[in-house]
Amino acid sequence: MSVNVLFAAQSDAWPKYEAPLRREIAADGIKAHLDTDIPADQVDYIVYAPNSDLQDFAPYTRAKAVLNLWAGVEAIVGNPTLHLPLARMVDPALTQGMIEWVTGHILRLHLGMDAHITAAPGTWEPVPPPLAFDTRVTILGLGELGAACATALASFGFDVAGWSRTPKEIDGITCFSGPDGLDAALERSDFCVLLLPSTAQTENTLNARTLALMPKGACVLNPGRGPLIDDDALLAALDTDQIGHATLDVFRIEPLPKDHPFWTHPKVTITPHVAAETRAAYSAKTIAENIRRGEAGEPFLHLVDRRAGY
Template identity: 55%
Template sequence: MPRILFAATEDDWHDYRHCLPRALQEKGIQAELVPVHEGMDPALVDYIVYAPAGPLQDFSPYTKARAVLSLWAGVEKIVGNASLTQPLCRMVDHGLERGMVEWVLGHVMAHHLGIGFFAAHQDGVWRNGHAAPLASDRKVTVLGLGALGQACAKMLAQVGFNVIGWSRSPKEIERITCLSGDAGLKEALIEAEMLVTLLPQTPQTTNLLDAAHLGLLPEGAVILNPGRGTVLVDEALLAALDAGEIGHAVLDVFRVEPLPATHPFWAHPRVTVTPHIAAATRPETASRVIAENIASAEAGQPLLHLVDRTRGY
Protein backbone atom coordinates (compact mmCIF):
# COMPACT_ATOMS: atom_id res chain seq x y z
CA MET A 1 0.00 0.00 0.00
CA PRO A 2 1.65 3.27 -1.10
CA ARG A 3 1.87 6.04 1.46
CA ILE A 4 1.10 9.49 0.09
CA LEU A 5 1.90 12.77 1.84
CA PHE A 6 -0.33 15.67 0.84
CA ALA A 7 2.12 18.55 1.24
CA ALA A 8 -0.01 21.60 0.56
CA THR A 9 -2.00 24.07 2.64
CA GLU A 10 -4.86 23.10 4.92
CA ASP A 11 -7.22 24.93 2.55
CA ASP A 12 -5.90 22.77 -0.29
CA TRP A 13 -6.50 19.66 1.82
CA HIS A 14 -10.08 20.74 2.35
CA ASP A 15 -10.51 20.90 -1.44
CA TYR A 16 -8.78 17.55 -2.15
CA ARG A 17 -9.63 15.38 0.85
CA HIS A 18 -12.60 13.75 -0.88
CA CYS A 19 -11.79 13.89 -4.59
CA LEU A 20 -8.18 12.63 -4.35
CA PRO A 21 -9.08 9.42 -2.44
CA ARG A 22 -11.93 8.89 -4.90
CA ALA A 23 -9.60 9.30 -7.89
CA LEU A 24 -7.10 6.85 -6.37
CA GLN A 25 -9.87 4.32 -5.74
CA GLU A 26 -11.06 4.65 -9.33
CA LYS A 27 -7.53 3.65 -10.40
CA GLY A 28 -7.63 0.66 -8.08
CA ILE A 29 -5.09 2.12 -5.68
CA GLN A 30 -5.51 1.47 -1.98
CA ALA A 31 -3.29 4.07 -0.34
CA GLU A 32 -2.62 5.77 2.95
CA LEU A 33 -3.15 9.46 2.30
CA VAL A 34 -2.11 11.89 5.04
CA PRO A 35 -2.03 15.71 4.97
CA VAL A 36 1.28 17.26 5.99
CA HIS A 37 -0.27 19.11 8.94
CA GLU A 38 -1.22 15.76 10.49
CA GLY A 39 2.29 14.37 10.00
CA MET A 40 3.79 11.23 8.52
CA ASP A 41 7.19 9.65 9.13
CA PRO A 42 9.30 10.94 6.19
CA ALA A 43 11.03 7.57 5.90
CA LEU A 44 7.69 5.92 5.06
CA VAL A 45 6.50 8.34 2.34
CA ASP A 46 6.28 6.90 -1.18
CA TYR A 47 4.81 9.91 -3.00
CA ILE A 48 4.54 13.62 -2.19
CA VAL A 49 1.65 15.61 -3.58
CA TYR A 50 3.05 19.12 -3.45
CA ALA A 51 2.02 22.76 -3.76
CA PRO A 52 4.65 25.53 -3.49
CA ALA A 53 2.37 27.49 -1.16
CA GLY A 54 2.51 24.65 1.39
CA PRO A 55 4.91 24.24 4.33
CA LEU A 56 7.23 21.60 2.85
CA GLN A 57 10.53 23.04 1.62
CA ASP A 58 13.12 20.44 2.68
CA PHE A 59 12.80 17.17 0.76
CA SER A 60 15.97 15.55 2.08
CA PRO A 61 14.24 13.45 4.83
CA TYR A 62 12.02 11.75 2.24
CA THR A 63 14.59 9.18 1.19
CA LYS A 64 12.04 6.59 0.04
CA ALA A 65 9.83 8.94 -1.98
CA ARG A 66 9.54 7.85 -5.59
CA ALA A 67 8.19 11.15 -6.92
CA VAL A 68 7.08 14.66 -6.04
CA LEU A 69 3.81 15.38 -7.86
CA SER A 70 3.14 19.09 -8.16
CA LEU A 71 -0.37 20.52 -8.13
CA TRP A 72 0.88 23.52 -10.10
CA ALA A 73 1.66 23.70 -13.82
CA GLY A 74 4.63 25.98 -13.14
CA VAL A 75 7.60 24.53 -11.29
CA GLU A 76 9.87 27.57 -11.06
CA LYS A 77 9.32 27.79 -7.28
CA ILE A 78 10.62 24.26 -6.70
CA VAL A 79 12.89 23.21 -9.57
CA GLY A 80 15.91 24.98 -8.06
CA ASN A 81 15.46 23.47 -4.58
CA ALA A 82 18.79 21.76 -3.80
CA SER A 83 17.14 19.30 -1.39
CA LEU A 84 14.85 17.98 -4.12
CA THR A 85 16.55 14.88 -5.52
CA GLN A 86 13.36 12.92 -6.22
CA PRO A 87 11.75 12.93 -9.69
CA LEU A 88 9.49 15.95 -10.09
CA CYS A 89 6.27 15.90 -12.14
CA ARG A 90 4.35 19.02 -13.09
CA MET A 91 0.58 19.30 -13.35
CA VAL A 92 -0.81 18.80 -16.84
CA ASP A 93 -4.54 18.93 -16.28
CA HIS A 94 -7.41 19.00 -18.76
CA GLY A 95 -9.41 21.33 -16.52
CA LEU A 96 -6.49 23.73 -16.21
CA GLU A 97 -5.95 23.59 -19.97
CA ARG A 98 -9.58 24.32 -20.76
CA GLY A 99 -9.61 27.24 -18.32
CA MET A 100 -6.58 28.75 -20.05
CA VAL A 101 -8.04 28.24 -23.52
CA GLU A 102 -11.30 29.93 -22.51
CA TRP A 103 -9.49 32.89 -20.88
CA VAL A 104 -7.27 33.44 -23.93
CA LEU A 105 -10.08 33.01 -26.45
CA GLY A 106 -12.40 35.33 -24.50
CA HIS A 107 -9.90 38.18 -24.26
CA VAL A 108 -8.67 37.77 -27.85
CA MET A 109 -12.26 37.92 -29.12
CA ALA A 110 -13.11 40.94 -26.95
CA HIS A 111 -10.25 42.95 -28.42
CA HIS A 112 -10.68 41.56 -31.93
CA LEU A 113 -14.32 42.68 -31.98
CA GLY A 114 -13.61 46.01 -30.26
CA ILE A 115 -16.06 45.35 -27.43
CA GLY A 116 -14.21 47.76 -25.13
CA PHE A 117 -14.36 50.52 -27.75
CA PHE A 118 -18.12 50.30 -28.14
CA ALA A 119 -18.68 50.00 -24.39
CA ALA A 120 -16.74 53.24 -23.91
CA HIS A 121 -18.67 55.11 -26.62
CA GLN A 122 -22.34 54.81 -25.67
CA ASP A 123 -22.91 58.45 -26.57
CA GLY A 124 -25.51 58.40 -29.35
CA VAL A 125 -22.95 58.56 -32.20
CA TRP A 126 -23.46 55.89 -34.89
CA ARG A 127 -19.91 54.55 -35.55
CA ASN A 128 -20.58 51.88 -38.14
CA GLY A 129 -17.10 52.31 -39.62
CA HIS A 130 -15.56 50.35 -36.75
CA ALA A 131 -16.48 46.82 -37.80
CA ALA A 132 -13.76 44.28 -36.99
CA PRO A 133 -11.88 42.45 -39.76
CA LEU A 134 -12.52 38.76 -40.13
CA ALA A 135 -10.47 36.55 -37.84
CA SER A 136 -8.56 35.23 -40.87
CA ASP A 137 -7.25 38.76 -41.44
CA ARG A 138 -5.99 39.12 -37.86
CA LYS A 139 -2.54 37.80 -36.91
CA VAL A 140 -2.17 36.36 -33.42
CA THR A 141 1.22 35.22 -32.12
CA VAL A 142 1.48 32.70 -29.30
CA LEU A 143 4.85 32.64 -27.52
CA GLY A 144 5.37 29.20 -25.98
CA LEU A 145 4.11 26.00 -27.56
CA GLY A 146 3.94 23.69 -24.57
CA ALA A 147 0.70 21.94 -23.67
CA LEU A 148 -1.13 25.18 -22.82
CA GLY A 149 0.33 27.19 -25.69
CA GLN A 150 -0.55 24.53 -28.24
CA ALA A 151 -4.10 24.19 -26.91
CA CYS A 152 -4.65 27.96 -27.16
CA ALA A 153 -3.02 28.25 -30.58
CA LYS A 154 -5.16 25.40 -31.97
CA MET A 155 -8.37 26.93 -30.64
CA LEU A 156 -7.53 30.35 -32.10
CA ALA A 157 -6.75 28.71 -35.46
CA GLN A 158 -10.01 26.77 -35.30
CA VAL A 159 -11.92 30.03 -34.85
CA GLY A 160 -10.14 31.29 -37.95
CA PHE A 161 -7.30 33.51 -36.73
CA ASN A 162 -4.00 33.60 -38.59
CA VAL A 163 -1.87 32.04 -35.83
CA ILE A 164 1.90 32.15 -35.50
CA GLY A 165 3.54 30.12 -32.76
CA TRP A 166 7.04 30.51 -31.38
CA SER A 167 9.05 28.15 -29.20
CA ARG A 168 12.69 27.73 -28.33
CA SER A 169 12.92 24.41 -30.18
CA PRO A 170 11.31 23.74 -33.59
CA LYS A 171 7.77 22.34 -33.67
CA GLU A 172 5.26 21.36 -36.32
CA ILE A 173 1.57 21.93 -35.56
CA GLU A 174 -1.21 21.71 -38.11
CA ARG A 175 -2.68 25.11 -39.11
CA ILE A 176 -0.05 26.98 -37.04
CA THR A 177 2.94 28.79 -38.56
CA CYS A 178 5.66 27.55 -36.20
CA LEU A 179 8.83 29.58 -35.69
CA SER A 180 11.80 29.09 -33.38
CA GLY A 181 15.13 30.62 -32.40
CA ASP A 182 16.13 34.28 -32.23
CA ALA A 183 15.31 35.04 -35.86
CA GLY A 184 11.95 33.31 -35.48
CA LEU A 185 11.16 35.37 -32.36
CA LYS A 186 11.80 38.60 -34.22
CA GLU A 187 9.52 37.53 -37.07
CA ALA A 188 6.82 36.35 -34.67
CA LEU A 189 6.78 39.70 -32.87
CA ILE A 190 6.82 41.80 -36.02
CA GLU A 191 3.68 39.99 -37.23
CA ALA A 192 1.79 40.03 -33.91
CA GLU A 193 -1.31 42.21 -33.94
CA MET A 194 -2.16 40.29 -30.79
CA LEU A 195 0.49 38.63 -28.65
CA VAL A 196 -0.28 35.81 -26.20
CA THR A 197 2.60 34.85 -23.90
CA LEU A 198 2.55 31.32 -22.48
CA LEU A 199 6.24 30.75 -21.88
CA PRO A 200 7.63 28.93 -18.84
CA GLN A 201 9.79 30.85 -16.37
CA THR A 202 13.41 30.09 -17.17
CA PRO A 203 16.61 32.18 -17.30
CA GLN A 204 16.08 32.43 -21.08
CA THR A 205 12.53 33.78 -20.82
CA THR A 206 12.98 36.16 -17.86
CA ASN A 207 12.76 39.77 -19.13
CA LEU A 208 12.40 38.48 -22.69
CA LEU A 209 9.83 41.14 -23.57
CA ASP A 210 11.98 44.18 -22.90
CA ALA A 211 11.85 47.54 -24.66
CA ALA A 212 13.71 46.23 -27.71
CA HIS A 213 11.41 43.25 -28.24
CA LEU A 214 8.25 45.23 -27.45
CA GLY A 215 9.40 47.75 -30.04
CA LEU A 216 9.10 45.09 -32.74
CA LEU A 217 5.34 44.76 -32.28
CA PRO A 218 3.02 46.55 -34.70
CA GLU A 219 1.71 49.89 -33.47
CA GLY A 220 -1.41 49.35 -31.38
CA ALA A 221 -0.76 45.66 -30.71
CA VAL A 222 -2.59 43.98 -27.85
CA ILE A 223 -0.65 41.87 -25.33
CA LEU A 224 -2.21 39.07 -23.29
CA ASN A 225 -0.01 37.58 -20.58
CA PRO A 226 -1.51 34.63 -18.68
CA GLY A 227 1.86 32.83 -18.57
CA ARG A 228 4.58 34.21 -16.30
CA GLY A 229 4.91 37.72 -14.90
CA THR A 230 8.70 37.71 -15.25
CA VAL A 231 8.52 37.51 -19.06
CA LEU A 232 7.48 41.16 -19.34
CA VAL A 233 9.59 44.10 -18.16
CA ASP A 234 6.97 46.22 -16.39
CA GLU A 235 8.65 49.58 -16.97
CA ALA A 236 9.13 48.88 -20.68
CA LEU A 237 5.50 47.85 -21.08
CA LEU A 238 4.23 50.96 -19.28
CA ALA A 239 6.41 53.19 -21.45
CA ALA A 240 5.13 51.51 -24.63
CA LEU A 241 1.51 51.88 -23.43
CA ASP A 242 2.02 55.56 -22.55
CA ALA A 243 3.51 56.21 -25.98
CA GLY A 244 0.60 54.49 -27.72
CA GLU A 245 2.91 51.90 -29.22
CA ILE A 246 1.01 49.13 -27.43
CA GLY A 247 -2.77 49.46 -27.63
CA HIS A 248 -3.71 47.43 -24.56
CA ALA A 249 -2.34 44.80 -22.19
CA VAL A 250 -4.41 42.13 -20.43
CA LEU A 251 -2.29 40.80 -17.56
CA ASP A 252 -3.09 37.81 -15.35
CA VAL A 253 0.36 37.17 -13.84
CA PHE A 254 2.84 39.51 -12.16
CA ARG A 255 6.31 39.63 -10.66
CA VAL A 256 4.79 40.20 -7.21
CA GLU A 257 1.46 38.58 -6.34
CA PRO A 258 -0.96 39.78 -5.18
CA LEU A 259 -0.23 42.80 -7.35
CA PRO A 260 0.42 45.71 -4.92
CA ALA A 261 -2.44 48.19 -4.75
CA THR A 262 -0.02 51.01 -5.63
CA HIS A 263 1.26 49.37 -8.83
CA PRO A 264 0.60 51.57 -11.90
CA PHE A 265 -1.02 48.66 -13.76
CA TRP A 266 -4.15 49.02 -11.64
CA ALA A 267 -4.94 52.57 -12.72
CA HIS A 268 -3.61 52.52 -16.28
CA PRO A 269 -6.41 53.06 -18.83
CA ARG A 270 -4.80 50.63 -21.27
CA VAL A 271 -4.28 47.77 -18.84
CA THR A 272 -6.76 45.12 -17.73
CA VAL A 273 -5.71 43.23 -14.59
CA THR A 274 -7.11 39.78 -13.79
CA PRO A 275 -5.96 38.19 -10.50
CA HIS A 276 -4.11 35.04 -11.69
CA ILE A 277 -7.31 33.23 -12.62
CA ALA A 278 -6.65 32.22 -16.23
CA ALA A 279 -5.69 28.64 -15.43
CA ALA A 280 -6.67 27.56 -11.97
CA THR A 281 -5.98 23.97 -10.92
CA ARG A 282 -9.33 22.26 -10.39
CA PRO A 283 -9.26 19.61 -7.66
CA GLU A 284 -11.52 17.08 -9.41
CA THR A 285 -9.52 16.92 -12.63
CA ALA A 286 -6.13 17.44 -10.95
CA SER A 287 -6.84 14.52 -8.61
CA ARG A 288 -7.31 12.24 -11.60
CA VAL A 289 -3.93 13.36 -13.00
CA ILE A 290 -2.21 12.61 -9.67
CA ALA A 291 -3.93 9.21 -9.41
CA GLU A 292 -2.98 8.33 -12.98
CA ASN A 293 0.67 9.14 -12.32
CA ILE A 294 0.79 7.08 -9.12
CA ALA A 295 -0.92 4.18 -10.91
CA SER A 296 1.68 4.38 -13.67
CA ALA A 297 4.57 4.34 -11.19
CA GLU A 298 3.02 1.50 -9.17
CA ALA A 299 2.72 -0.54 -12.38
CA GLY A 300 6.41 -0.02 -13.14
CA GLN A 301 5.68 2.41 -15.97
CA PRO A 302 7.41 5.78 -16.53
CA LEU A 303 6.19 8.80 -14.61
CA LEU A 304 4.02 11.22 -16.57
CA HIS A 305 4.85 14.92 -17.11
CA LEU A 306 8.36 14.55 -15.73
CA VAL A 307 10.27 17.82 -15.39
CA ASP A 308 13.59 18.20 -17.19
CA ARG A 309 15.72 19.90 -14.52
CA THR A 310 18.24 21.16 -17.10
CA ARG A 311 15.51 23.05 -18.98
CA GLY A 312 13.57 24.12 -15.90
CA TYR A 313 10.20 22.72 -17.00
Protein backbone atom coordinates (compact mmCIF):
# COMPACT_ATOMS: atom_id res chain seq x y z
CA MET A 1 0.00 0.00 0.00
CA SER A 2 1.28 3.48 -0.88
CA VAL A 3 1.11 6.50 1.42
CA ASN A 4 0.45 10.01 0.16
CA VAL A 5 2.92 12.61 1.41
CA LEU A 6 2.14 16.27 0.80
CA PHE A 7 5.09 18.66 0.66
CA ALA A 8 3.81 22.04 1.86
CA ALA A 9 6.45 24.76 1.84
CA GLN A 10 7.62 27.70 -0.24
CA SER A 11 8.16 26.75 -3.89
CA ASP A 12 11.94 27.19 -3.73
CA ALA A 13 12.17 24.43 -1.09
CA TRP A 14 10.75 21.67 -3.31
CA PRO A 15 13.79 21.30 -5.62
CA LYS A 16 16.05 20.98 -2.57
CA TYR A 17 13.94 18.37 -0.79
CA GLU A 18 12.31 16.29 -3.50
CA ALA A 19 15.20 13.93 -4.29
CA PRO A 20 16.43 13.47 -0.68
CA LEU A 21 12.90 12.79 0.57
CA ARG A 22 12.17 10.27 -2.19
CA ARG A 23 15.50 8.54 -1.51
CA GLU A 24 15.14 8.34 2.27
CA ILE A 25 11.48 7.32 2.28
CA ALA A 26 12.24 4.52 -0.18
CA ALA A 27 15.28 3.47 1.87
CA ASP A 28 12.94 2.92 4.81
CA GLY A 29 10.93 0.48 2.70
CA ILE A 30 7.93 2.74 2.21
CA LYS A 31 6.13 3.14 -1.09
CA ALA A 32 5.02 6.76 -1.21
CA HIS A 33 3.42 9.24 -3.53
CA LEU A 34 5.23 12.49 -2.72
CA ASP A 35 3.93 15.68 -4.30
CA THR A 36 3.13 19.34 -3.72
CA ASP A 37 -0.50 18.93 -4.79
CA ILE A 38 -2.58 16.10 -3.32
CA PRO A 39 -6.31 16.33 -2.47
CA ALA A 40 -6.63 17.08 1.23
CA ASP A 41 -8.79 14.03 1.99
CA GLN A 42 -6.14 11.72 0.49
CA VAL A 43 -3.08 13.03 2.40
CA ASP A 44 -1.45 10.72 4.95
CA TYR A 45 1.47 12.96 6.05
CA ILE A 46 2.22 16.64 5.64
CA VAL A 47 5.87 17.66 5.33
CA TYR A 48 5.55 21.27 6.37
CA ALA A 49 7.27 24.62 6.63
CA PRO A 50 5.36 27.25 8.66
CA ASN A 51 5.76 29.84 5.87
CA SER A 52 3.70 27.58 3.60
CA ASP A 53 0.45 28.80 2.08
CA LEU A 54 -1.25 25.89 3.86
CA GLN A 55 -2.75 27.32 7.03
CA ASP A 56 -6.06 25.47 7.32
CA PHE A 57 -5.58 21.86 8.43
CA ALA A 58 -9.27 21.08 8.91
CA PRO A 59 -9.72 19.35 5.51
CA TYR A 60 -6.87 16.90 6.19
CA THR A 61 -9.06 14.36 7.89
CA ARG A 62 -7.00 11.30 6.93
CA ALA A 63 -3.56 12.69 7.78
CA LYS A 64 -1.57 11.11 10.61
CA ALA A 65 0.94 13.86 11.35
CA VAL A 66 2.45 17.19 10.38
CA LEU A 67 6.24 16.83 10.09
CA ASN A 68 7.85 20.23 10.46
CA LEU A 69 10.91 21.13 8.42
CA TRP A 70 12.02 23.73 10.98
CA ALA A 71 13.23 23.35 14.55
CA GLY A 72 11.01 26.28 15.56
CA VAL A 73 7.25 25.71 15.76
CA GLU A 74 6.02 29.01 17.19
CA ALA A 75 4.41 29.96 13.85
CA ILE A 76 2.25 26.84 13.74
CA VAL A 77 1.75 25.48 17.25
CA GLY A 78 -1.10 27.87 18.01
CA ASN A 79 -2.98 27.25 14.74
CA PRO A 80 -6.59 26.54 15.84
CA THR A 81 -7.22 24.22 12.89
CA LEU A 82 -4.29 21.95 13.68
CA HIS A 83 -5.81 18.70 14.93
CA LEU A 84 -2.86 16.45 14.09
CA PRO A 85 0.30 15.39 15.92
CA LEU A 86 3.06 17.91 15.18
CA ALA A 87 6.72 16.89 15.10
CA ARG A 88 9.50 19.48 15.08
CA MET A 89 12.73 19.04 13.17
CA VAL A 90 15.72 17.55 14.95
CA ASP A 91 18.60 16.28 12.83
CA PRO A 92 22.35 15.79 13.32
CA ALA A 93 23.35 18.49 10.83
CA LEU A 94 21.17 21.14 12.47
CA THR A 95 22.63 20.25 15.87
CA GLN A 96 26.20 20.19 14.53
CA GLY A 97 25.72 23.56 12.86
CA MET A 98 24.57 25.10 16.12
CA ILE A 99 27.48 23.60 18.05
CA GLU A 100 29.95 25.01 15.54
CA TRP A 101 28.38 28.49 15.54
CA VAL A 102 28.19 28.73 19.34
CA THR A 103 31.67 27.36 20.06
CA GLY A 104 33.23 29.38 17.24
CA HIS A 105 31.83 32.70 18.38
CA ILE A 106 32.54 32.06 22.03
CA LEU A 107 36.14 31.12 21.26
CA ARG A 108 36.55 34.25 19.14
CA LEU A 109 35.45 36.47 22.03
CA HIS A 110 37.14 34.40 24.73
CA LEU A 111 40.52 34.52 22.96
CA GLY A 112 40.20 38.19 21.99
CA MET A 113 40.83 37.36 18.33
CA ASP A 114 39.47 40.67 17.03
CA ALA A 115 42.23 42.64 18.75
CA HIS A 116 44.87 40.75 16.74
CA ILE A 117 42.91 40.70 13.49
CA THR A 118 42.31 44.45 13.49
CA ALA A 119 45.60 45.57 15.12
CA ALA A 120 47.79 48.03 13.24
CA PRO A 121 50.88 46.52 11.59
CA GLY A 122 53.77 46.36 14.04
CA THR A 123 51.57 46.05 17.12
CA TRP A 124 53.20 43.68 19.59
CA GLU A 125 51.24 43.36 22.83
CA PRO A 126 51.76 39.83 24.19
CA VAL A 127 48.79 39.66 26.54
CA PRO A 128 47.78 36.01 27.06
CA PRO A 129 44.07 35.21 26.79
CA PRO A 130 42.17 33.71 29.74
CA LEU A 131 41.77 29.97 30.05
CA ALA A 132 38.47 28.19 29.54
CA PHE A 133 38.87 26.74 33.06
CA ASP A 134 38.33 30.25 34.45
CA THR A 135 35.46 31.26 32.15
CA ARG A 136 31.81 30.65 32.95
CA VAL A 137 29.29 29.95 30.18
CA THR A 138 25.56 29.65 30.71
CA ILE A 139 23.16 28.16 28.17
CA LEU A 140 19.56 29.31 28.52
CA GLY A 141 17.51 26.44 27.14
CA LEU A 142 18.53 22.80 27.57
CA GLY A 143 16.63 21.15 24.75
CA GLU A 144 18.34 19.17 22.01
CA LEU A 145 20.45 22.10 20.80
CA GLY A 146 21.18 23.64 24.19
CA ALA A 147 22.28 20.36 25.74
CA ALA A 148 24.55 19.60 22.77
CA CYS A 149 26.19 23.03 22.93
CA ALA A 150 26.64 22.80 26.71
CA THR A 151 28.37 19.43 26.39
CA ALA A 152 30.61 20.66 23.56
CA LEU A 153 31.71 23.74 25.49
CA ALA A 154 32.40 21.66 28.60
CA SER A 155 34.72 19.50 26.50
CA PHE A 156 36.86 22.60 25.89
CA GLY A 157 37.19 23.08 29.63
CA PHE A 158 34.67 25.91 30.09
CA ASP A 159 32.74 26.06 33.36
CA VAL A 160 29.30 25.42 31.86
CA ALA A 161 25.87 25.78 33.41
CA GLY A 162 22.44 25.63 31.87
CA TRP A 163 18.96 26.84 32.70
CA SER A 164 15.59 25.40 31.72
CA ARG A 165 12.00 26.00 32.71
CA THR A 166 11.75 22.57 34.34
CA PRO A 167 14.56 20.64 36.08
CA LYS A 168 17.02 18.70 33.91
CA GLU A 169 20.20 16.74 34.49
CA ILE A 170 23.18 16.68 32.10
CA ASP A 171 26.47 15.05 33.00
CA GLY A 172 29.16 17.64 33.72
CA ILE A 173 26.76 20.59 33.51
CA THR A 174 25.41 22.59 36.45
CA CYS A 175 21.66 22.78 35.81
CA PHE A 176 19.37 25.52 37.09
CA SER A 177 15.60 25.76 36.64
CA GLY A 178 12.64 27.95 37.46
CA PRO A 179 12.52 31.74 38.03
CA ASP A 180 15.02 31.76 40.92
CA GLY A 181 17.32 29.48 38.98
CA LEU A 182 17.35 31.93 36.07
CA ASP A 183 18.70 34.71 38.27
CA ALA A 184 21.35 32.43 39.74
CA ALA A 185 22.38 31.23 36.29
CA LEU A 186 22.74 34.77 34.94
CA GLU A 187 24.79 35.91 37.92
CA ARG A 188 27.52 33.44 36.90
CA SER A 189 27.42 34.14 33.15
CA ASP A 190 30.60 35.50 31.59
CA PHE A 191 28.95 34.27 28.39
CA CYS A 192 25.22 33.79 28.01
CA VAL A 193 23.86 31.78 25.06
CA LEU A 194 20.13 31.93 24.34
CA LEU A 195 18.62 28.72 22.94
CA LEU A 196 15.11 28.95 24.33
CA PRO A 197 11.96 28.49 22.25
CA SER A 198 9.90 31.56 21.45
CA THR A 199 6.82 31.60 23.66
CA ALA A 200 4.88 34.19 25.64
CA GLN A 201 6.84 33.09 28.72
CA THR A 202 10.28 33.45 27.13
CA GLU A 203 9.80 36.82 25.41
CA ASN A 204 12.31 39.39 26.74
CA THR A 205 14.07 36.82 28.91
CA LEU A 206 17.00 39.20 28.71
CA ASN A 207 15.69 42.60 29.74
CA ALA A 208 16.96 45.54 31.79
CA ARG A 209 16.62 43.64 35.07
CA THR A 210 18.15 40.36 33.97
CA LEU A 211 20.97 41.94 31.97
CA ALA A 212 21.96 43.82 35.13
CA LEU A 213 22.38 40.51 36.97
CA MET A 214 25.22 39.40 34.70
CA PRO A 215 28.87 40.16 35.52
CA LYS A 216 29.95 43.52 34.12
CA GLY A 217 31.36 43.08 30.63
CA ALA A 218 29.65 39.75 30.00
CA CYS A 219 28.93 38.65 26.43
CA VAL A 220 25.56 37.64 25.00
CA LEU A 221 25.05 35.27 22.07
CA ASN A 222 21.60 34.75 20.58
CA PRO A 223 21.24 32.02 17.95
CA GLY A 224 17.82 31.08 19.35
CA ARG A 225 14.92 33.46 18.70
CA GLY A 226 14.80 37.24 18.27
CA PRO A 227 12.05 37.96 20.83
CA LEU A 228 14.15 36.44 23.64
CA ILE A 229 15.94 39.80 24.02
CA ASP A 230 14.58 43.29 24.70
CA ASP A 231 16.53 45.14 21.99
CA ASP A 232 16.42 48.54 23.70
CA ALA A 233 17.57 47.07 27.01
CA LEU A 234 20.46 45.30 25.30
CA LEU A 235 21.57 48.48 23.52
CA ALA A 236 21.47 50.38 26.81
CA ALA A 237 23.51 47.65 28.54
CA LEU A 238 26.09 47.75 25.74
CA ASP A 239 26.36 51.53 25.96
CA THR A 240 27.08 51.38 29.71
CA ASP A 241 29.57 48.49 29.32
CA GLN A 242 27.36 46.25 31.45
CA ILE A 243 27.43 43.95 28.43
CA GLY A 244 30.77 43.79 26.65
CA HIS A 245 29.61 42.32 23.35
CA ALA A 246 26.54 40.80 21.70
CA THR A 247 26.70 38.32 18.82
CA LEU A 248 23.24 38.02 17.30
CA ASP A 249 21.95 35.61 14.65
CA VAL A 250 18.19 36.07 15.03
CA PHE A 251 15.98 39.14 15.24
CA ARG A 252 12.39 40.23 15.78
CA ILE A 253 12.20 41.35 12.14
CA GLU A 254 14.19 39.50 9.47
CA PRO A 255 16.05 40.55 7.47
CA LEU A 256 17.15 43.00 10.14
CA PRO A 257 16.10 46.49 8.92
CA LYS A 258 19.03 48.44 7.51
CA ASP A 259 18.40 51.34 9.91
CA HIS A 260 18.45 49.17 13.04
CA PRO A 261 21.11 50.39 15.51
CA PHE A 262 22.55 46.87 15.85
CA TRP A 263 24.15 47.27 12.41
CA THR A 264 26.43 50.12 13.44
CA HIS A 265 26.98 49.41 17.11
CA PRO A 266 30.69 48.73 17.73
CA LYS A 267 29.93 46.00 20.26
CA VAL A 268 27.48 44.02 18.14
CA THR A 269 28.27 41.25 15.66
CA ILE A 270 25.47 40.25 13.30
CA THR A 271 25.14 36.97 11.42
CA PRO A 272 22.14 36.55 9.04
CA HIS A 273 20.23 33.67 10.70
CA VAL A 274 22.75 31.03 9.69
CA ALA A 275 23.63 29.42 13.03
CA ALA A 276 21.66 26.23 12.44
CA GLU A 277 20.28 25.60 8.98
CA THR A 278 18.05 22.68 8.08
CA ARG A 279 19.88 20.76 5.35
CA ALA A 280 17.73 18.59 3.10
CA ALA A 281 20.10 15.61 2.93
CA TYR A 282 19.95 15.20 6.70
CA SER A 283 16.46 16.41 7.59
CA ALA A 284 14.97 14.03 5.00
CA LYS A 285 16.17 11.15 7.18
CA THR A 286 14.21 12.50 10.16
CA ILE A 287 11.07 12.94 8.04
CA ALA A 288 11.37 9.45 6.56
CA GLU A 289 11.88 7.87 9.98
CA ASN A 290 8.72 9.51 11.30
CA ILE A 291 6.73 8.29 8.28
CA ARG A 292 8.09 4.79 8.88
CA ARG A 293 7.07 5.05 12.53
CA GLY A 294 3.60 6.24 11.61
CA GLU A 295 3.09 3.31 9.28
CA ALA A 296 4.46 0.84 11.84
CA GLY A 297 2.24 2.19 14.62
CA GLU A 298 5.26 3.39 16.62
CA PRO A 299 5.45 6.73 18.50
CA PHE A 300 6.57 9.70 16.43
CA LEU A 301 9.89 11.33 17.25
CA HIS A 302 10.19 14.93 18.49
CA LEU A 303 6.50 15.55 19.11
CA VAL A 304 5.59 19.09 20.18
CA ASP A 305 3.89 19.74 23.51
CA ARG A 306 1.10 22.10 22.44
CA ARG A 307 0.56 23.45 25.94
CA ALA A 308 4.21 24.32 26.42
CA GLY A 309 4.51 25.67 22.89
CA TYR A 310 7.57 23.64 21.85
